[in-house]
Amino acid sequence: MAATRRFWHRFLAYRAGAAATIYVLVLVVIAVATQLLSGVDPHQLSNEVMRAPSPAHLLGTDELGRDVLLGIVYGVWVSLTVGFSAALAATVLGVVIGATAGHYGGAFDLIVMRISEVFQVVPSFILAAVIVAMSGPGLTRVVMVIALLAWPQIARLMRGEVIRIKQLEFVDAVRCLGVREWVILATEVIPNAVAPILAAGTLIVGQAILLEAALSFFGLSSADLISWGRMLNSGQRFLFNAWWLSLFPGTAIFVTVLAFNLLGDAIGSALNPRTTR
Amino acid sequence: MPPPRQNILEIEGLTLSYRARGAVVRAMDGVNLVVGDGEAVGLVGESGSGKSSLARVVLGLVPERVSRIEAGRIVIAGRDVTRLTQAEWEGVRGNPVAIVFQDPLSYLNPVMQIGRQIAESILRHTPDLKVAARVDELLELVRLPPACATAYPHELSGGMRQRALLAIALACRPRLLIADEPTTALDVTTQAEILALLKDLRQRLGMAMLLISHDLGIVASACERIYVMYAGHTVEWGRTQAVFGYPAHPYTIGLLKAAQAARNAQGRFATISGDPPNLAELPTGCPFVPRCPYAMAECSRAMPGPFDAQGDAGHTVRCWRYHETASGIAVARPARDAG
Amino acid sequence: MQEPLLALDKVTKTFRRSGGSIVNAVRSVSLDIGPGETVALVGESGSGKSTLGRIALGLLAPDSGRVLLAGRCLGDLSAAALRDARIAMQPIFQDASASLNPRRTVRELLAQALRHHRDSVEQRSVDLLDHVGLRPGTEYLLRFPHELSGGQRQRVAIARALAMEPRLIIADEPLSGADVSIRGQILNLLIDIKEEHRVAYLMITHDISIARAFADRVAVMMQGEIVESGPAEAVLHAPTHPYTKQLVAAVPMLDAPTARDREIGDA
Incomplete structure (x- = not known):
């Protein structure tokens, strides 16, 4: 369809967006591959402990002789799962709540917005840490906590967009065609808010990856999962004699979060039908 | 018998192009325009006419990265400013040339x-x-x-x-004030006040004015001479009474009829067929050809003129068939004294 | 006497500004529009004319007073009944780029209006586009609003309104966004539609010359009130209210063609 082709044309015009897309696609392939391939065990211990990067172990080994590269590769799955699920949950929650609040207004709007403010003023990491510490670790819990912390961003954005869009003339024009209110909300208002929401949702993927890493870094995740944050956690003890244990997982987090931020920007610009570039 | 006074602004054969999405768009093509010292000149055009580009290029306000003056020159108060640097433009902006825009709110510091x-x-x-x-x-x-x-x-x-x-x-203390659609955002009663003020200021300060508008009535009531622009070309110019009283270019004729918003014997409103020009897809020759009732094969070959319309001194037109159109089509005259 | 198609009966609407001050947008306005009649509502910005238009369309409920469409009071109707009733009134807005959803193609825009004719949407769409002068209609179906010129967009908006077979079209400054050379095209189209479909118009405009040439009757609005109304020629040629006089005098007019007046300088 013409609209789809135009989207890709514009999207690819942002070189950073294109690079970020390729990077994320590679990550997805890696994540799927690590789940399908058997026979490689990233937990495999060896006698070659604390080796600096070398041709045999490109990114070195840790204190138990585990290969850092293998760890980073297997950590992709956790990061992406947490990032995507948390962002998806937060976005769905935020869109529904924000759209309802914006469209119908009134007491519901007031209450929802006050709740979302509470979430926004409390430092999210501390709140996440407290909740996980109280409820116990686990990937599903981490995802839920992150989604719970992130939905207000989407909801506030969605509410603002809905309030802006619903007073545009084309909504009134459609109303005069006798279309029902909820149909107007679903087919006219929300689709026009998709661009900023999708962009913000993509940014949340990055935030979620970062938050998961932070929780893992503080040991608030299941011990049997390989995650970049956990690798950092064990690496930081050897920061001065085995820099590779901190640098490479840290770089993986940094680049991945950056990629999702760039992707979010590119999506936001490419989806705007009036962007001229 | 052009006025013996000096010219504050002279634009000769100015061609300005923009690069947009790989394509080159000519916002102005061979534009000629002169404003005498103390004179009130009107510039009439619709969307895509290039009139706003003209206002900006005279103050060096066109973005250098994407625009280029391909030909022609701009002379302000005797000084060639065509190739000035941004630093040198500072010596032109405000004095001798100042500008007011359509939307004052976006030009005032809030x-x-x-x-x-x-x-x-x-x-x-x-x-x-x-x-x-x-x-x-x-x-x-x-x-x-x-x-x-x-x-x-x-x-x-x-x-x-x-x-x-x-x-x-x-x-x-400008010697030339460029007013780009200064009243378009205003109500008619407020518009009338601003126009009266502009007229009064001009007389008191002896300042020249270039009034740019899509509204023929405004220009007719405020200006001594008028230029009509279409698709980046100045297609007709001369004294207000001549251009609006005895228009020679088919576009001017159509525009005047349309602006009167009157119905003919069949109850129809006058109109110009077709759509406003798309600067990215202009035909060769005269850009008005697709909408022109007088168009002939010759028109698509080259932009005609400028020719002397032979009705009034300085009345100039860029149309091959001006002598046919001009004969007897006295469409309108300004309601008020152009003083 | 014939029953008016739309009757506004002492309609009042006030808004509260964020500062707390109250704005009387519309003050006890009464206005009738008969079947097939063309009425122009003339006023400057802030006169309340657009608010009145939105009230007439049932998009805004008045604080007091009644809006009667073919004798039925819109305020007494249930949400569903209001939805069905006001289909008989269709709006045309000033800026067609704002009144057409930028994400929909022309085909999708028209399909919304033709949703009760599912089997023949394509053919009806093409017919409607032909009807409003976008020929051949098939060429325009897949275009987005931003791929059309301003005049073409306004035609699409008119086509969509026509799809509902309205009895009244409420046009709020339908020409303000259009070039002078295009205005006549739109006005002629509106005249054709009126003759063919017997629709009535409420034309909301600030342009006195257009009101005079287009409308049967004119109502002049100032600060939320109708200060003068009557036949278009009478009101705008010989206004009695001082505000109407001021309004008429303020318009820089080009005289209609006069016979060879020789005020021009000698050749």
């Missing part, structure tokens, strides 16, 4: 009092002046109450904002 904005403009050109007195003088000149000096832009009505912008422009 967090600064009007009086201070006027004062800044004064100090830029005459740093050692007694500013307070001059601010009061300027406010009085544009007929704003002195209290407006301490007001912020959002506290003023649309008409008052336009007056404030005018005061800022006048603070530089």
Whole structure:
């Protein structure tokens, strides 16, 4: 369809967006591959402990002789799962709540917005840490906590967009065609808010990856999962004699979060039908 | 018998192109325009005519990265400014040439009092002046109450904002004021006040004015001479009475008929067929061909003229068939004295 | 006497500004529009004319007073009944780029209006586009609003309104966004539609010359009130209210063609 082709044309015009897309696609392939391939065990211990990067172990080994590269590769799955699920949950929650609040207004709007403010003023990491510490670790819990912390961003954005869009003339024009209110909300208002929401949702993927890493870094995740944050956690003890244990997982987090931020920007610009570039 | 006075602005064969999405778009093509010292000149055009590009290029306000002057030259007060650098343009902007735009709110600083904005403009050109007195003088000149000096832009009505912008422009004592659609955002009664003010200011200050508008009535009532632009070309120009009383270019004729908003014997409104020009897809030759009732094969070969319309001195037209169109089609004359 | 198609009966609407001050947008306005009649509502910005238009369309409920469409009071109707009733009134807005959803193609825009004719949407769409002068209609179906010129967009908006077979079209400054050379095309189209479909118009405009040439009757609005109304020629040629006089005098007019007046300088 013409609209789809135009989207890709514009999207690819942002070189950073294109690079970020390729990077994320590679990550997805890696994540799927690590789940399908058997026979490689990233937990495999060896006698070659604390080796600096070398041709045999490109990114070195840790204190138990585990290969850092293998760890980073297997950590992709956790990061992406947490990032995507948390962002998806937060976005769905935020869109529904924000759209309802914006469209119908009134007491519901007031209450929802006050709740979302509470979430926004409390430092999210501390709140996440407290909740996980109280409820116990686990990937599903981490995802839920992150989604719970992130939905207000989407909801506030969605509410603002809905309030802006619903007073545009084309909504009134459609109303005069006798279309029902909820149909107007679903087919006219929300689709026009998709661009900023999708962009913000993509940014949340990055935030979620970062938050998961932070929780893992503080040991608030299941011990049997390989995650970049956990690798950092064990690496930081050897920061001065085995820099590779901190640098490479840290770089993986940094680049991945950056990629999702760039992707979010590119999506936001490419989806705007009036962007001229 | 052109007036013997000096020209404050001369544009000769100016061609300006923009690069947009890989394509090159000609916003102006071979434009000729002269404003005499103290003269009121009108520039009429619709969307895509290039009239706003003209206003900006005269002040060096076209973005250098994407635009290029391909041919022609601009002379302001005897000085060739065609190839000035941005630093050199500073010596042109404000004095001798100042500009006011359609939407004053976006050109006023929202967090600064009007009086201070006027004062800044004064100090830029005459740093050692007694500013307070001059601010009061300027406010009085544009007929704003002195209290407006301490007001912020959002506290003023649309008409008052336009007056404030005018005061800022006048603070530089320009010899030429370019007014780009100065009343388009205003109500008709406010518009009439601003037009009367412009006329009065011109007479008092002896300032020349280039009034750019899509509204033929406004231009006719305020200007001595008129240029009509279409798709980047100046297609007809001359004294107001000549151009509007005896239009020779088919576009001018169509525009005048359309602007009268009157119905003919069949109850129809006059109109020009087709769509406004798309500068990215202009035909060769005369750009008006797709909409022109007089078009012939010759018209698509080359842009005609300029020819002397032979009705009134200086009345010039760029149409091969001007002698046929001009004969007897006296469409309109300005309702008011063009004084 | 014939029953008016739309009757506004002492309609009042006030808005509260964020500062707390109250704005009387519309003050006890009464206005009738008969079947097939063309009425122009003339006023400057802030006169309340657009608010009145939105009230007439049932998009805004008045604080007091009644809006009667073919004798039925819109305020007494249930949400569903109001939805069905006001289909008989269709709006045309000033800026067609704002009144057409930028994400929909022309085909999708028209399909919304033709949703009760599912089997023949394509053919009806093409017919409607032909009807409003976008020929051949098939060429325009897949375009987005931003791929059309301003005049073409306004035609699409008119086509969509026509799809509902309205009895009244409420046009709020339908020409303000259009070039002078295009205005006549739109006005002629509106005249054709009126003759063919017997629709009535409420034309909301600030342009006195257009009101005079287009409308049967004119109502002049100032600060939320109708200060003068009557036959278009009478009101705008010989206004009695001082505000109407001021309004008429303020318009820089081009005279209609006069016979060879020789005020022009000698050749």
